Amino acid sequence: MTITLALPSKGRLKEQALEVLQKAGLTVILPKDQRNYRAQVDGDSKIDILFLSASEIARELGYGSVDLGVTGEDLIRETLSAADERVQIEARLGFGHADVVVAVPEVWHDVSTMADLDDVAAEFRQRHGRRLRIATKYWRLTQQFFSTMHGIQVYRIVESLGATEGAPASGSADIIVDITSTGSTLQANHLKVLEDGVILKSEACLISSRKNADPAAVAALAQRIKDALGSR
């Protein structure tokens, strides 16, 4: 039986994922045609490589239609409900670092914690005739962090598919939840991260589906990659 391993289809994530496999002695023979999304491992016909977008990998792992995958923890936790019941993080790969954070305009000098934000959200409707608006593409993470962890119920999510950090200036939202790695984009947009506003410290991970077809083979492959990471 073959195992399907999904890898990010482009960019730095793809290169770094291939490097990790290389270290584990798995050389991926890239297809000659760049438009082909399948590949093989040199000398191992039992592994199918599938190139997908990082968020598709998260979704397919949830369905169990791929057995293993490399993608960001943020996408796993955002895409899948009850993620830990459906997938398992086998290893943290040490690249693709990004924090999912709550950021507010710098000029909100009175807001430095989630407790402050709770006060602001509670009175927002009374003052402005609408709920506080949060721009994000991470609606699940936002909702869990605000509602479940901090008991903040009254806000609205404005789904944002790009340039989230521009939302407060453009007036489409008041604050944002987004990923940041260096913080420079936030700074350029006059936004600051709340002191207790880090929702998730994400990085690229090797992840297995709990619905995988061949647990023994998946575990062995995951172990092989983990061993290679440990020895670097």
Add this chain to the structure above:
Amino acid sequence: MTGSRAPVFASDLAALISARDAELVDIPVIQPADQFLDMAGEDLRRRIFLTENENGQSLCLRPEFTIPVCRNHIELNAATPKRYAYLGEVFRQRREGGNEFFQAGIEDLGDANRARADARSVADAIASIRLVAPNAELETLLGDQAIFEAVLAALGLPRGWQKKLARAFGNPGQLKSLLADLSSNQNNGSLPERLAVLVAKGDEAGLAAELEQDMQAAGISPGAGRSPHEIARRLIEKANLASVKLPAQAFAALETFLAIRVPVQTAATHLRTFARANEFDLGPALDQFEARVVAIREAGIGQENIVYDAAFGRPLDYYTGLVYETRALNNLDLGAIVGGGRYDRLLTMLGAVDSIPGVGFSIWLDRLEKIAGGAQ
């Protein structure tokens, strides 16, 4: 997945509630989603069935009746007082139980005699359960947001703290961590010197002028969201609060209050004793509570097992007074068979021009069906 079949007692129940001076209304199954997300919060998003129409407007399958019934009342510009009854399917994503189930209930809008309307709501709810499960052992838990707020005011806490604690009513974990926070120091973080000076002087106008310049420099429109004045005021408020500590005595009084759990028939006496012992004046909230207890007796449900739990509440900002739920003692794991409460703020939030008081309840018919089977 269980199918959507009206329980056998549905028509009898519809007859009972509509015979209680309430007009049976039809509410469309497909509803605009915004009204629910605006009122109940984004937490609801993962529990409702959302879709979009061609223009990108969010629609959902009716997740509950109270909000659309109130909206319907506002749109019809109907006269008050007015009572509405409903019975129909609701749709929610649940981890257990089916996604489609039936609810029935009564919404009582515009009755100025709140004590009587409250008692009537509880009586209607219990009568509805008794119709189907006459012998079930019931317990009705009753809470009161207004009493809690009166206790917070009597404690002499700063307004900001009162509001914060009032929001956590009914959420013991959050209340506890808030109390811990309030006993410790809060600060404004690292404020630039030019602002810190103005905060120390309490110069709201000067501060707002500085903040407005900052906003313009950052490309944020000072008129679009939080205004410079709003931020300035809160900065000064926070600086003042930082020096206040929650006295141990106030903390102890609050703990004593939250532990009160007594039969509703004796609850008013209990609250008066508590108030006297702490030299609190609970004012109109306690008078209203007492009037409600009398009305409960007059509504003929004085012999029911109704318990006042001082810590019981729902952390949603449209609930203003009474909240209650009825459970079956032999089926506690089912949760509430009925949930009800007073929502005097809801109709204004939904766009009513005049303030219209409201109280209502919803029965979970799938749960009612289970206790009916078990109790007979």
